[in-house]
Amino acid sequence: MDEVDEGRDGAFRVDRAHTAAHLYYVQNRTMDAIARELRTSRSTVSRLLSYARAQGIVDIRIRSPHEAPHTLESRLAARFGVTAHVVPMPGDLPEPERLTRVALGAAHVIHDLVHSELTVGVAWGSTLAAVSTHLIPKSVHDTTFVQLNGSGNTYTTGLLYASEILSRFGEAYGGSVQQFPVPAFFDDPETKRLLWRERSTRRILETQQKMGLVVFSVGSATARVRSHVYSGGFLDPADLNALAADGVVGDVATVFYRADGSSDGIALNERATGPDFAAFREVARRCCIVAGESKLTSLRGAIAAGLVTDLVIDEGTARALVEND
Template structure:
């Protein structure tokens, strides 16, 4: 059966609610044949099934985070799944809700990169927005999984919003400070960074210096020995690939000066920064980002939230 006919069978079953017997009578075939047609439609990618789990949040931890860090909003996933992948998917769904609340015609959205940002973009529905624009605010990885890289994520979100996209045509990290400085002054890169400073909303992840969690290590930018050196220098995590100490201060380290992307001071001036990160192991990095004042809206899970609050001394809430 051709794709068009298979799609019709799938539409009868999944959209119109006809049972397989009714479809079999329409087609003049057996129920088992209809079952095979439905399986074939899924195998050919004509059917996508999405299960929307109700997202339970923890208002107590949300209020505690808002109070402890003067956040505008905190979204805390209650009873997070044990598996990291499923946990991140649920956080992406929460993050998509947080982003949708801010969508309006003419909005400029800045996007970083990483698995958390990927899950938010994946969960976003198609919402055409007149005059909107999506801007890549940090350079490209150029290695590893292209789906979590800035250019692809910016393109994907722009497609969902039916908006133009502005790419930052530069690598995330370059070999030397001199190269980084020269690239930042290149006309198209400088223009994109100037536009990035004017976004209304930025969607970012929060990186870790734990070798098991570091996206920079997975992408091949940093070796484990370099991560160890960063930790020895006081780094607990990163925001926009800039290593931070426990209080959220950027380290005076060559790595930070080799990054091509929106500056941390400029990030602070963006009206709304939504950060998505979860898991207790990321608590030091999340706390650093909050202490540094880089986040207005935090999307996290109950385990990470409790760990962050315990580190902050808000033990009554943890």
């Protein structure tokens, strides 16, 4: 049985993976040559390289030969003032596959953004659930991941769903996790105001005030891969009718906005547990992850609201964003 499978000391395994990765990616040695040097098999070298990528020892970056000013990323930056990361892919991919590829790209971006002594706000939803399964481990310290908004409704507490996403972030980066055990929406705005005065709730809200990074997507009632807030029993027909009457095009962490980015006067926001947009805009890095043109209108609204500094987006949606603006 070879080195990768026989359960030897973890440090030895990391050292072997690092050596193999350096020989392969930096010194351009072939797998056969590396196998001879390490006195192992070619298949073991392949597994060592896979392990190196999975553990974040190797960070592969692919840059277009056609750099600025004509790339989609540069056009998005010039038009919207965001740092864009466009995930290339053919236009005929089904939405679930598009989401998977964007989630993989987002995992690399988040890997670069997360660092020690950082508080990270994490939203829940279909997109973040996908991203959380592809996170690349990284060794940091004193990093906290805090849930951005409540996840309960009349059918479920939502704690398991949200905690799975948060836990994956905590495990990938060795950070602590802070859940927000409140409903996504209160029945009465007064209930929210009273609970926000409680010390246990204030502790989470104070943690959110320390955020240096937030990771989120935009919700949309018309997305082909339906946003969880619209499909998970959080909104009843009366709520949906009210949102339509208010001209709502989407939400970030269950706080709603219109096409022009405005959110004032939207009654449901008084009962929502997501962060106030004024406070949200104070966070230094705000990474939005979007897959699929069916979220285009919602994304435009979020950008208009000033909620996005970093954008991970599939190629087709990015092209539609700049060409149809």
